[in-house]
Amino acid sequence: MxxxxxxxxxxxxxxxxxxxxxxxxxxxxxxxxxxxxxxxxxxxxxxxxxxxxxxxxxxxxxxxxxxxxxxxxxxxxxxxxxxxxxxxxxxxxxxxxxxxxxxxxQLSEPRRGFSFQNEGPLDMRMGPDASLTAEAVLNTASCGELTRIFRDYGEERHAYLMAKLICAERERSGGLHTTTDVVEVLRRGLPAPMQRKMGGHPARKLFQALRIHVNDxxxxxxxxxxxxxxxxxxxxxxxxxxxxxxxxxxxxxxxxxxxxxxxxxxxxxxxxxxxxxxxxxxxxxxxxxxxxxxxxx
Ligand SMILES: C[S@@+](CC[C@H](N)C(=O)[O-])C[C@H]1O[C@@H](n2cnc3c(N)ncnc32)[C@H](O)[C@@H]1O
Structure with a gap:
């Protein structure tokens, strides 16, 4: 390590x-x-x-x-x-x-769920004092609340679109459970030119935002x-x-x-x-x- x-x-x-x-x-x-x-x-x-x-x-x-x-x-x-x-x-x-x-x-342990590069459960809690997992947040927060989290903690320009994609996916499939589920929703749902313009990985800011929110x-x-x-x-x-x-x-x-x-x-x-x-x-x-x-x- x-x-x-x-x-x-x-x-x-x-x-x-x-x-x-x-x-x-x-x-x-x-x-x-x-x-x-x-x-x-x-x-x-x-x-x-x-x-x-x-x-x-x-x-x-x-x-x-x-x-x-x-x-x-x-x-x-x-x-x-x-x-x-x-x-x-x-x-x-x-x-x-x-x-x-x-x-x-923490980032390199897939089971902690911090990294968009490795498949793992959507956990992201740094310690036992964080009450909600990222999975709970993504599957229960309203679209407005998710937009706020992605915008305020990730400074993500496409916060609203990402929140809409996640809400639509959880309705369709019954829920998001792994880091890969989130990455795939973004890869499938964001227009290709937008993804190209984003420079880095399309899920980078969203993961940062979720981590900051989960751990306050x-x-x-x-x-x-x-x-x-x-x-x-x-x-x-x-x-x-x-x-x-x-x-x-x-x-x-x-x-x-x-x-x-x-x-x-x-x-x-x-x-x-x-x-x-x-x-x-x-x-x-x-x-x-x-x-x-x-x-x-
Ligand atoms: C960047 S790492 C520190 C690395 C360390 N300086 C080293 O050289 O190994 C940040 C650490 O802070 C811990 N951490 C983050 N927020 C914390 C908090 N609110 N209270 C206590 N520890 C926290 C994380 O769990 C993580 O282990």
Whole structure:
């Protein structure tokens, strides 16, 4: 199982610059790539790793076991960041890292249903706290609701047409059950010139939208952003790596607000992205955007 940590050099640079030794929180532990590097950088670092996904957490626990008591892993949603961090004795945290979205491990497991490239059940839940599967959403939401999901969370221009195709298909066949069912509906129903114009895969934005909706990703991000300032101290740093404009917009707005409130300053005014070398080595890095915020001492 492999997941190359994105913008690792930049993440380490900001942690080093702010002397982030002591309590560090990795709110999206995943397979532990960033965490391993952070733990290796200084003996003084204690790291709390949080992830919604029990399978990823188990993998990371084994990977990072050699760090002994310096590493603590907890299954949970960063929507409850303050409680998780305080309960584990990690407040105040010197650094908090969010590497948002899904990991390659989740994407590459067909049974998780995240990928339009592999056939699997329409699940898409990152963890047990997500109540509805993608299958339930696709088969029960109204056409208007599906249009809203595809448009708001996927920024999909053809949201209404896609929603209509899905509603017609579930009436005809009794329901959609696999990732391939969805891909075939779009392939059959969208006019060929429209599909050509879409550039990438016609189901890409729809899958992103469903995943964000099923896991209430933006709700969790907003909740975490509200809690950060309560679990840091002077000189602490919060770093976000995001992968689409919806996430990045929320982070940007929160950082501006924190600055206006006099809580500290943005580490980078200009958005940091991966260079060509990193993108060549790791395709996922192509859409990554990093923002850091330093709280006032
Ligand atoms: C991009 S991966 C992180 C990869 C990690 N930085 C590494 O180097 O291995 C994102 C991880 O965040 C987790 N995640 C996403 N939203 C979450 C949330 N609201 N609460 C906790 N974990 C979340 C996902 O389950 C996934 O494992």
């Amino acid at each position: 492999h997941h190359t940590p994105v913008l690792l050099g930049k993440v380490m640079e900001i942690l080093e610059e702010c002397a982030c030794y002591g309590n560090v929180v990795d709110a999206t532990l995943g397979l532990g790539g960033h965490a391993e590097r952070i733990l290796s950088s200084r003996k003084e670092v204690r790291l709390l790793g949080i992830d919604r996904d029990e399978e990823a957490l188990q993998f990371a626990k084994e990977r990072l076991a050699s760090f002994g008591e310096r590493f603590v892993a907890v299954q949970g949603n960063f929507r409850n960041l303050e409680t998780l961090v305080c309960d584990q004795g990690f407040s105040p945290a010197k650094a908090i890292l969010f590497d948002l979205g899904v990991s390659n491990f 990703e933006l709700g969790a991000l907003n909740a975490a952003l509200e809690q950060c300032s309560r679990i840091v101290s002077g000189g602490s740093v919060v770093v976000f790596v995001s992968y689409h404009s919806l996430e990045d917009r929320l982070v940007k707005q929160a950082f501006r607000k924190w600055e206006t409130e006099g809580l500290g300053k943005r580490w980078n005014r200009k958005l940091l992205v991966a260079d060509d070398e990193e993108i060549d080595a790791n395709y996922k890095a192509r859409s990554a955007k990093l923002r850091g915020f330093i709280f006032s001492a």
